[in-house]
Amino acid sequence: MSTTTQIVVSAPTSDFALILNWDEHPGNARNWSSFRKIYTTLIVSVIGFISTLATSIYAPGSDDVAREFSVSLTYSLLPLSCYALGMGFGPMIASPLSETLGRKAVYLTTVPLFAIFILGSGFSKNIHSLCACRFFAGLFGAPGVSIASATIADIIPADKRGMPLAIYYSIPFLGSLTGPMIGAVIVEEKGWRWTQWTTLFIAAAVFPLLGFIQESYRGVLVQRLTKRASVERPAGTTRSKKALLKHFFTTTTSRPIHMLFTEPIVGFVCLYCSFQFALLYTFIVGTPYVFTTTYNFSVSQQSLSFFGLVIGALCATAALIAMDRIIYQPKYLNFRQTTPTLEFPPEHRLYPSMLGSLIIPIGLFTFAWTARPDIHWAIPITAQGVAMLGSMMTYVSANMYMVDTYGPMYGASAAGANSLVRYVLTATFPLFTLQMYQKLGIGWTASLLAFCTVGMVPIPWVFWVWGEKLRGRSRYEKEM
Incomplete structure (x- = not known):
């Protein structure tokens, strides 16, 4: 049964208060046709795929870069880390800017x-x-990842986001895992420079399709509608361009950092998800080394060693969708029938994260002690896939929990904080991954990572128990 609500657009999303029947308004992005919603979700997901593909497609060419520019192998990995660092800082401006000027x-x-x-x-x-x-x-590729989740939250209500967000959040993993597979073939045939130009060709093919997506952010849409209708603003609410610029730099750009350190949900979700993504890049840099030194894989065979990780990522996507349909949706419908006036707790998004937190260390410990010449290479590849299954289930579920907690209004800023921490760790890990494998050995390096994941197991379980109290103390209002 549909309900008509009056929504007051508050100061964070508009400069004046306006009462609209927004639920039924044709300008509301959630009232778009199914085709437009699917198209928008698909395009922003592809942009996210390209942005993350560009991070890791460079990795197989690092040896060639080291030889061409006469630098060490560690130095040749700096361009990979620099890209990841740019991905971390980009959302600090782009995410709040999307809440000021719009996503498109x-x-x-x-x-x-x-x-x-x-x-x-x-x-x-x-x-x-x-x-x-x-x-x-x-820096400029980051918004394709950081604000896409907020775009999906704009157009799809919380109870219907499970499948779209499960698919979208899988994209950074699949892009990062596909990059080395494609890059290895390109480097062997054309050289490292073509890894960059191949990325460019893909981006150029997709860019024209961006022109057909529509603005989705409610605050911007309401401003445009009222301006078009010549609605008079209350006295004292109109800001000068100088005031708007000052507000942007003093408030909106600092919002992701503020949320990171003052919101426990944002802080711990960022920590947990960032480690999962950094773990992905230890695989990207370390997997070729492990299978070359242990099983004498050639360059082309190295790319095949990523298939276990890719299959694990695909299985995680399927598991996330299945858990949404089998567990989350029935609980949501039952809750709506029994308590229609209350908000469905976002903690129900954490089922995959709680399960995934237990799967990750199993996969990592198995990989650590089966990557040996006397054990077939398929076993450690399978173990990597299991670790990736758990890692993605944890990462996607925790991110959906954060989006449902803060909604579109502050969701992009929360995602910006997540991107900053995630890519700072991602930029750092490749610089010492090879040294760890060389000095500690494969077994103890992977075991060290496994012990770190064991230490983080309680995070989603703590949110499940005390999440409601933490949300009650939040300084950031939620916008559904």
């Missing part, structure tokens, strides 16, 4: 700039220019 404006501005710096990376003449171009490519 940010997409249309950043994607061409991303392509320009990817082009520059391919033409770089030294390691310094390559690092600089890769950093700015990551």
Whole structure:
């Protein structure tokens, strides 16, 4: 049964108070046709795929970069880390900017700039220019990942987000895992520069399709509607351009950092999810080393060693969708029937995360002590897939919990904080992963990572028990 609600657009999303029958308004992104919703979700997911593909597609070419520019192997991995660092800082501006100017404006501005710096990376003449171009490519590629989840939250209500967000959050993992597989073939046939140009060609093919998506953020849509209708603003609520600029830099750009350190849900979700993503990049950098030194894999065989991780990621996506349909949706419908006036607790999003937290260490410990010449290579590859299954279930579920907790209004800022921590760790891990494998050995390196995941197992379980109290203390209102 549909209900008509009056929504007051408050100061964070508009400069004046306005009462609208927004639930039934044709301008509401949640009233779009199914085709437009699917198209928008697909396009922003593809942009996210390209952005993360660009991170890891470079990795197989690092040996060639080291030889061409006469630098060490660790130094040759810096462009990978610089891109990840750019991916971390980009959302600090882009996410709150999308809450000020709208999602579409940010997409249309950043994607061409991303392509320009990817082009520059391919033409770089030294390691310094390559690092600089890769950093700015990551900076402008980041919004494709960080604000896409907020876009999906704009157009799909909380109870229907399970499948779209499960698919979307799988994209960064699949993009990062596909990158080395594609990159290895390209490097062997064409050289490392073509890893950059291949990324450029894909981005150029997708960019025109962005022009057909519509603005989805409620605050911006309401502002446009009232301006079009010539609604008079109350006295004292109109801001000058200087005041708006000051508000943006003093409030909205600092919001992700503020949420990171003052909101326990944001802080611990960022910590847990960031480690999962950094773990992914230890596989990206370490897997070729493990299977080359242990099983004498060639360059092309190294790319095949990622199939276990890819299959694990695909199984995680299927498991997330199944758990949404079998567990979350029935509980949601039952809750709506018994208590229709109350909010369905977002903690119900945590079922996959709680299960995944137990699966990750099992996969990592198995990988640690089966990657040996006397054990067939298929066993450690399978163990990697199990670890990736648990890692993705944890990552996606925790992110959906955070989106449901803060909604579209502050969801992009929370995602921006998540991206910052995630990619700072991602930038750091590749620089010491190989040294860890070389000094500690495969068994103890993977075991050390497994022990870290054991220490983080309680995080989703704590949210399940005390999440409601933590949400009650939040300084950030929720917008459904």
